[in-house]
Amino acid sequence: MLTSCDPAISDVLEGETNVVEDQTNTGTTPPEPENSNVGLYLTTSNQSELFRLQTESLPLANNNSNFSISVDSDVTYQEMDGFGYTLTGGSALHLNNMGASQRADLLNELFNPEEGIGLSYLRVSIGASDLDAEPFSYDDLPVGQTEDLNLDHFSIAKDQENLTPILKEILAINPDIKILGSPWSAPSWMKTSNSTIGGSLRPQYYSVYANYFVKYIQAYQSEGITIDAITVQNEPLHDGNNPSMYMEANDMATFVKNHLGPTFAAENTQTKIIVWDHNADVTSYPISIFNDPAANQYIDGSAFHLYGGSINELSQVHDAHPDKNLYFTEQWVSSDGEFAGDLAWHTREVIIGATRNWCKNALQWNLVSNSQLEPHTPGGCTQCLGAITVDGNTVTRNVGYYIMAHASKFVRPGSVRIGSNYDADLPNVAFETPEGKIVVIVLNNSAVNKPFNILTSEESISTSLAAGAVGTYVW
Structure with missing residues (x-):
């Protein structure tokens, strides 16, 4: 039986204490119930x-x-890979701005399964997400240059300011944590919009963009950070975010089967390729890609969010292609929400619903925000509440923290539903x-x-x- 709870895991508020009621036999002298070790x-x-x-x-x-x-x-x-959040650029910024000892205590609480809640899976953006201070890619060009076919300007320098240092501290606590990379956009010069917002990947740059993924994985590996998997595109049918990029299913299939998959194979890149990474209401998108044998051979599975559709629709993908893995990679908590409703909805739909529908992981959106819900790009999310709020060295645990803790501490990687x-x-x-x-x-x-x-x-x-x-x- 579990006999203690580290007070660092749970800040109990004043209020009525809920107790578990014994169910006893009726009779004039009820027997004392026998207790369990649960x-x-x-x-x-x-x-x-x-x-x-x-x-x-x-x-x-x-x-x-x-x-x-x-x-x-x-x-x-399914066997579980883990539970966690996205470590956005903004999340890393706030953590990196903490004092060293305070940050060490918080990261230990978050990622140590014995002393904390044992988060075991992180998603990061490849380049900027909308929760960075500004949009950027790893190959943004100087004024006057229109393309960089050899990716000579490729650099993860912006990530090295906050993101990779925090990831290294996390890996020191949990060397086995899995990391998933997702791009919000290709470099603007590769896109039909010539902008960080919207537009599609120009076909003439498919091979260059495949090499961009390889260089990203290799650059992170040189930092001692293994990227376990990538999704081809975050929310490929939502082209209004900043950054964002539009990609139809047939275009994703073409990119994977003719460029990304063969490039990974040629470079002996072991990172998994995951498609879709968008809502549950368009299961036809990943299924159509899996139905293409030339693309199918390179793909590990599909990823989902739940801003549209029913969580139960994910099982349609498993039923159509039971050899392909499913992942649940994002769900935001609004700063306008209320604790009780968010606790119930996210536990029911994400922790319980996603895993009952074959997902190997369950991730909420941003790990950390500050009380001003910054940074975000122009046009990025202005109401995305982190699992924790960090202002300087002051830490507040929000509802997303408790939602995830109920699974992450005990359902360790390798657990089976x-x-x-x-x-x-x-x-x-x-x-x-x-x-x-x-x-x-x-x-x-x-x-x-x-x-x-x-x-x-x-x-x-x-x-x-x-x-x-x-x-x-x-x-």
Whole structure:
């Protein structure tokens, strides 16, 4: 049984404490319930409990008529790569501006699985995202030069100001963390718009852009940073962001099969190629690329966001091509949101929904913002709330921190999703860790307190969650 909770993980606010109710047999002298060795980490919608290990022991399951979540470790699904966020340029800036000791403490809390919440997967932008102070690529040209076919001006110098130093400090804490790179745009001179905003990749630069990816991966490797995977284009059907680039499915297939894939093969680049990286409502995009055998051979899988469509639509991609992996790579939390609603929605749709629909990871959007929600590019997101807010050395943990902590600390890389029955009032997902532990994440999606049971082949328990509460149960 888990016996302690590092106070650095959870700042508990004043308020009513949620307790787990025992379900006891009726009778004149009820017997004392037998207790289990199951630990419960709890976050409540009123913030009285914030990812706090409950000290009251959970009773073994008793004879009752409450709904039961039946966990079956003999039914297995995908192996997990990890949970985390995007380390944007702005996130790295705020972290790098902290004092060295304060930053070290915060990074340890975020990335150490024993002493903190154990984030295990990061996404970074290839060049700028809209949460950098200004748009840039790794091959921006001096005035008067119109192309750079040999990429002689290629440089990751802007990343070396904040991003790569922070990544190195993270890797010192967790050398096995996986890093995914995603471009918001190719260099402007390669695009039909000649701008950081919109436009498509000119076909005459397909091979040059493939080499651009290789140079990026090699430049990061020279810094001691391995890029595990890349997506070909962030949100390829959204060309209004700054930066952004438009890319139809047939163009992405052509780029991958004739240029990026062969270039990776020729250079012996082991970085995975992932397509789509946009919303759940256009599953036809990645499926059409997978249907092209010449492109298919180079592609590991597809990535999704949930700004459109249903999370359950992701299983259509798995069903069409079960040999291809799925990833959930972005979902923002708005600064205008409220804790209870965001806790429930993101836990239900991202932590539970994405993993129940075959995703090997689950990532929220930006890891860090400041209280002014800066920096951002002109036209970039002005309401993107980080998982944590950092102002100087002052750190505030926001709802996105607790959403991710419920999975990242216990569902370690190599864990396998296992069978569990779903209920609209008690959405849940179950995993078996590499050490053989069972982890079950449950949301009370109703407006009332919900007693229920969790049945496993080991210890079964009776428990309850307050309305809107999230519990991670660890065997």
